[in-house]
Amino acid sequence: MTLTSLPFLIFAAVTVLLYYLLPKRAQWVVLLTASILFYAAAGGWYLPFILVTILTTFLLARVIERRAKADEDYIAAHKADMDKDARKAYKAAGKKKRFRILTAGLILNFGILAVLKYTGFTLSIVNDILGLFTASTLTVPSLILPLGISFYTFRSTGYLIDVYRGKAKAATNLGKYALFISFFPAVMQGPICRYNDLATQFDTPHRAEWDNLSAGLLRVLWGFFKKLVVADTLMAAVKTIVGIPEDFGGMYVLLLIILYSAVIYGDFTGGIDITIGLSRMLGLKLTENFNRPFSSRSTAEYWNRWHITMGSWFTDYVFYPLSICPSMQKLTKWSRAHLGKAIGMRFPVYLATLVTWFLTGLWHGASWNFIVWGVLNGVIILISRECEPLYKRFRERFPGLTSSAFYGGFMCVRTFFLMGAVRILDCYRDVPVTAKAFASMFYDFSHWGDLFDGSVMDKLGITLPVWVLVGLATLLIFFVSRAGKETPVADRLSRRPVLWTLAALGLAVTVMIFGSYGIGFDAGDFIYGQF
């Protein structure tokens, strides 16, 4: 059941109905049941995997919390007979033990993810290496990949670390915790909610309120609009270009950068709109995953605005711990002493940045293109950081120009194309092919004529009316997103019943007529559902 399919619509509608009709105390049970059904419908074999993750993180979190509490109690009871150093030593010893438990939990859960997701990739690398020496190769097993495993593994391990850090209280109700991990609107493609942000909401009863229902529904429809009218419609052209890289070089690669940006934007933000909108209809507030990403002026800013919950997960649970861990601190001191202060200061931060981005790439998929994509992002962020003094001088030199709207727009467009260019690695799924396609933009000018004689339409299989439709839809998305800077448009509309009705009706009808659904459109799956 993808989020834009008819069965899901019916499923979601029934869930919302039962959620409000049954006693308020049972609301979380309704959601848990729906989540289990949803997950089981995707594949019965997936259930044991998510269950192992739920049980292990739930139990280990409780053990960690109980031990922390016992340590605290001990110190409180023996305050008189322990001096500061003894207290510190006792605390440190306890923390070390808890750290071992945490590590066991992390190894188990990331281990499951690694085995299921990366065995094939690892073996193919081993085979490549073996191939240099012998003819024999290892068979690559085909393992199942449970739905949303990358997302639920992150949600559950994040929770475990939060409990270890004392930031979250360990869950006491296994059912509610299972719901937090498997919450069906978010299980496939996030957002990667934090336990403290979401799980507590399952404790409070939710009344059916017009504001939530109306704004939520509008947002769901908006998600359908982005996904079905823009993303899936353009996906056909993307597939055509990517399918025959030899025929579609030069101008088409530039076009691909633009088209795929629109596709991934419509697909991913649209999917999240459906998720957050549906949750809103249930009275639940999920963490936002996007904040007008294409208005970013730099790569670093882009990553604070795009897939926010994944970025912050990596920052909190990988980048910081890694860059300030004792061995990294030692490395810093060493490099400062031997390489000079300027390099020494940068060394740990840069190393941690690259490792984090390597892992971010790996998280997206088990292949080289994602790894290169991740590391490239890291490198770009570091380079632009190094260039910061230059930019600063430029800004001081031309204050009028750099504070103008034109310059701001230029920065946005530049970031858009930079990120778009890196992103096509995700289209071709092959590093050399991508590199060649990218380079062709600069030497192959033979296709530019297609733009002017209109043959670009035939070649990409998208007719003029469809281009016009997608163009108008994109403009609408742009203006709605701009207008929603302060208060989301859906919230403003829900206060005006007539306008709200017109908007909802307009979106529903537009999606019904112009949406790319039904026979002949197979792009129904969400791109991020595969990660």
Next chain:
Amino acid sequence: MNELIAILTELHDDVDFTTETGLIENGILNSLDIVSIITEVSDRFDVTIPAEEIMPENFDSAEALWALICRLDED
């Protein structure tokens, strides 16, 4: 406190750290700055700021950061 201000000013000489209270919220410090600060603090004050203490409340102003350092030193 003054030493801390000095560390911060070294990173961003155009910010008045004695008055600014939105270092994170206003996007003045990014993650790379924060790591640099933690490294410096560990170097000069012999206080290790653990990852779980990295949150906006502790880094939004020099004062908050100083309070954190003192608290960690106490423990």
Next chain:
Amino acid sequence: MENMNVKTPQKTLWLRALCIVIALAILAAIPAVLTPILMPKYLTQSKEGSLTEEYYSAVAETNHDVLFVGDCEIFESFVPAILWEEYGISAYLRGGAQQLVWHSYYLLQDALRYETPKAVVFNVYALKYGEPQKEAYNRMALDGMEWSSVKAEAIFASMTEEEHFIDYVFPFFRYHSRWSELTAEDFAYAWRDKPAVSDSGYLMQTGIVPADTQSELTPEQLVDYTLPATAMAYLDKMRTLCAEKGIELILVKAPTNFWRYHWYDEWDRQITDYASTHGLAYYNLIPKASEMGLDMNTDTYDAGAHLNVYGAEKLTRYFGEILKEGHAIPDRRGEGDTAAVWQRRVDAYYARKAAMEAEAREQ
């Protein structure tokens, strides 16, 4: 929490309710209004798609003594106008493009809701298919059917894996994507009756493309020559249905034997056996081609796969004799009402033929 205590004014509640009701009404009305525009009209392209629906106005005019069912070898081979003119036989073709045996079975069952013919002629070529083939052909065979339990059963029997029943109930969901390909024709015939593309189910072709003997490639070898059991099961159903209604079922294989649509001897034996087991008449017309005077240099419009009107007329004259002599189909030329209806149909047939020939000459 504060706004929980602020009660929403009654007026606002009524306004919201009213808005939602109106919105839902409009939402439901949209497909109803747009479906007629979005549905393919099958007038200039894929005319076969119009065949199924044209039956209903024909049967409202007069009943038929012979119903032909089957694939393109029906609607490109037999000419009811000639059967009337030469033999006084009132016949209609319920054939369609790649009309599979279950399509034929349900279209027959559908026709029996309106009339009970004396004989049903089924062209056996489609028995080679045991599985649904292509969504487009399903739509062409089924969209034109009037709604009844027969249509619902036909849909369930025909759907490919990618199809959904709801798309047949609300064709809007299937054809919404035609919004960008709509032509004047789609609007012109959205709510108006379309002109008939066929003559009593016969789809006329006047072109002549000689069968190219050079490229008459040998048909490919098959792994298994057994006709699929699923297809044969529907033949059984068709036979039982006819028996219940006292209708004679006649099996026929059109005289064309193109290399790509080859009729294998192995298949022929199975049908011959089936016919003799169940006491049915079976006419394999392939060996009779020269007897009926077919000349594949002039009598085909697509190099030998299908007959053109000249070939079809020859075949029809030959087969009419069989129907009249072998199966006692009555001559109704003396019956006033029926004769009047048929006179109009025959005139229309010749008018169409003249127009198409004139058009061909112009080009």
